[in-house]
Amino acid sequence: MSTSTTSGDAPQKSSLNALAGLLPFLRPYRRQFILAGIALLVAASATLAIPAAFRQMIDMGFGSNSDHQIQHVDLTFLALFGVATVLGIATAARFYMVSWLGERVTADIRSAVYSHVVTQSPEFFETTQTGEVLSRLTTDTTLIQAVVGTSISMALRNVLLFIGGLVMLFITSPRLASIIIVTLAATVLPIVFFGRKVRRLSRDSQDRIADASAVAGEILNAMPTVQAFTHEQIETQRFSSSVESAFSTAMQRIRARSLLTMIAILLIFGAIVFVLWLGAHAVMKGSMSGGQLGQFILYASIVAGAIGALSEVMGEAQRAAGATERLLELMAATSSIASPANPLPLPARTANGAALALSDVVFHYPSRPNMASIGHMTLNIAPGETVAIVGSSGAGKTTLFQLLLRFYDPQQGQITLDGVELRQLDLHVLRNAIGIVPQDTVIFSANAMENIRYGRADATDEEVIAAAKMAAAHEFIERLPEAYQSFLGERGVRLSGGQRQRIAIARALLKNPPLLLLDEATSALDAESERLVQVALEAAMQGRTTLIIAHRLATVLRADRIIVMEHGHIVETGTHASLVEQGGIYAKLASLQFNTQTEG
Known part of the structure; x- marks a missing residue:
């Protein structure tokens, strides 16, 4: 609703009415x-x-x-x-x-x-x-x-x-x-x-x-x-x-x-x-x-x-x-996404994490009503399961995460978390149950301590430092001029891409949610940092359900299940080994990436 283009059509009320x-x-x-x-x-x-x-x-x-x-x-x-x-x-x-x-x-x-x-x-x-x-x-x-x-x-x-x-x-x-x-x-x-x-x-x-x-x-x-x-x-x-x-x-x-x-x-x-x-x-x-x-x-x-x-x-x-x-x-302006008048509570958290289910979900962005980003997707994820989602750009992977966070509602079908439909949950309850490491890391104009504490506002300094250690961020933060009190600059301009990503991972781990969403969480890391973060993420995945979006297949080899998406649909599903045997889209991606790495 960009009003800069609608001023000519605005009703010409009198000044008195407008100022009322x-x-x-x-x-x-x-x-x-x-x-x-x-x-x-x-x-x-x-x-x-x-x-x-x-x-x-x-x-x-x-x-x-x-x-x-x-x-x-x-x-x-x-x-x-x-x-x-x-x-x-x-x-x-x-x-x-x-x-x-x-x-x-x-x-x-x-x-x-x-x-x-x-x-x-x-x-x-x-x-x-x-x-x-x-x-x-x-x-x-x-x-x-x-x-x-x-x-x-x-x-x-x-x-x-x-x-x-x-x-x-x-x-x-x-x-x-x-x-x-x-x-x-x-x-x-x-x-x-x-x-x-x-x-x-x-x-x-x-x-x-x-x-x-x-x-x-x-x-x-x-x-x-x-x-x-x-x-x-x-x-x-x-x-x-x-x-x-x-x-x-x-x-x-x-x-x-x-x-x-x-x-x-x-x-x-x-x-x-x-x-x-x-x-x-x-x-x-x-x-x-x-x-x-x-x-x-x-x-x-x-x-x-x-x-x-x-x-x-x-x-x-x-x-x-x-x-x-x-x-x-x-x-x-009213948001199409709002908490219900009488929200349902989430069941008590289990030791394994949250159960997630999508049933015949169809979604297209409001700005692209004729193009379905998710088409008739049905998916069941058990508590504690680690599911990797792969596919080419535009396949609908990030859109799926946005639906899980209820940034948008699907036009058809439903999504449930621990058996409760997302529309029936209070937005804060839903989003507090989900931790996300986005592809484009957001760093605020604050120090390192406060940037990580953004994951949970009431966390102590000791909890923040523990989360940083799990995300392999502690060492580089300690080397900053004022350690955890160092100002990171607007949008984190004083950090490298890998450092920003580790701050984001620490933020998500501090939140300690039952459902963890990793959107290219290791994409900006060098080989050594990726190894450290991978170990940290594997430890963090214990006791929670994890969804991983990754273009680099080396990061999803240990996933319990791999889902291959194309044009908003699930086209293949299985483990790394079974998908390679099928000789389909995943096998071609794996062949290209692993052969290239071997040659390199």
């Missing part, structure tokens, strides 16, 4: 909103009191130089200072509370989106780029932070000033206020029209930024390959094109918003200048005092400033509405 999706994140902080609201009311009231004080000062303070008038001026300025003090305190309190709310709500949104994304099945990541998710977690949430932490407060403040200013305008001069209302109403339609255009362009802009982030993430994660093929310039141009596309879309948004701001200012201040011209004539005719006109000018300025600020806030709200829609789309 933030309410669940705002509700826990009602008290802070109330406190911010009180500070907001006090600050707005203080602002609206200032023009009235100016009217008193002009009409009564400048008429003569009597002691009474001088005293009145002194009191007026003292009152003004008091109002300014209240305004300053209330404004600071409002700023603190709304800034706190912006940071808090943004942190909650980021956590909620991330915790939701990590529960999605691999099907989600087949169609959604990692860079796009990261863009939503950073850029989109930053826009929302600006709205929650600043724009909402500014909007409420200016709404209060607008309403209060209008009321005071009517109190000061109903005739001039009526004229100004009619002229201001004429400015609403163009502002609304351009506001919708800004919102659409804002969403497009965010989508283009997400595209650029996705390109950058893909390139940076494959930097050795990029440099090996001398594609630095090509990839730089590809990223630059993506950035330029984002810039072009952003400039369309900026132009539309600039035009919106210009139109709003011209119309609003044009209306105010016209009305003030009428007011100046009224003063000259004596139908209005100078203080009244001064008060009217100040209230008109407050109303005009409020409208101008609201148009600015509306622009921010339009951008945040687009960002909110994108985040809510991400939150609305």
Whole structure:
């Protein structure tokens, strides 16, 4: 569901509806909103009191130089200072509370989106780029932070000033206020029209930024390959094109918003200048005092400033509405793989490991619905049995492991673990019962101790070291600068391929599962390391069921049973000796590999 390609089809909801999706994140902080609201009311009231004080000062303070008038001026300025003090305190309190709310709500949104994304099945990541998710977690949430932490407060403040200013305008001069209302109403339609255009362009802009982030993430994660093929310039141009596309879309948004701001200012201040011209004539005719006109000018300025600020806030709200829609789309994504409402427990673990059974299983990937990766597979594996799975690339071996881990569900048939259908098990219970050493080893940006402890978070240091020794990893870890506390670099760049694989094997052994899946577990090892790990794996296979995927047949000679797969089907099964005698696919593979090794 790559939303970068669906923005044009997205329903164009109003900003208010889109931002309403933030309410669940705002509700826990009602008290802070109330406190911010009180500070907001006090600050707005203080602002609206200032023009009235100016009217008193002009009409009564400048008429003569009597002691009474001088005293009145002194009191007026003292009152003004008091109002300014209240305004300053209330404004600071409002700023603190709304800034706190912006940071808090943004942190909650980021956590909620991330915790939701990590529960999605691999099907989600087949169609959604990692860079796009990261863009939503950073850029989109930053826009929302600006709205929650600043724009909402500014909007409420200016709404209060607008309403209060209008009321005071009517109190000061109903005739001039009526004229100004009619002229201001004429400015609403163009502002609304351009506001919708800004919102659409804002969403497009965010989508283009997400595209650029996705390109950058893909390139940076494959930097050795990029440099090996001398594609630095090509990839730089590809990223630059993506950035330029984002810039072009952003400039369309900026132009539309600039035009919106210009139109709003011209119309609003044009209306105010016209009305003030009428007011100046009224003063000259004596139908209005100078203080009244001064008060009217100040209230008109407050109303005009409020409208101008609201148009600015509306622009921010339009951008945040687009960002909110994108985040809510991400939150609305539901995983097709989930734990059942009432999961069944696994039977107590036996000394031999887990029993595994596949019954007429058919599976095809969602992205390739017309190509079956597993076709009508039936297989029974007894507890404690070691089964090797061989076959050419694309035969369905790794897909089988993904089905066992329930990264996907088969479209037909069922898979049982110790007699319980996988769909009836809690996902954590199922996956805690399985240890896997994947073909592409994942090493996290942490030290060696924590990388191995990833297999079981509550393991002690002694248990971690014991698992490392079983996986023939202890010696090379001890030779690292800080031994088990050595930082292994991003994606384990400070280790060789064989060392990374032994870390992964240690991680799986630390988990101590009843079912062990080895996907080319020794493929990156040199001959000496492979011998050490093979001995360790044979010891680790005791008391558990083991499935081994291997292209190198030397690693599966001691398996209890060898299964040969081709195009998602089991085509041969037996021991090494019986399969060689059959003279089929396995015999040809064995002949090629062992003859080559002999010649070497």
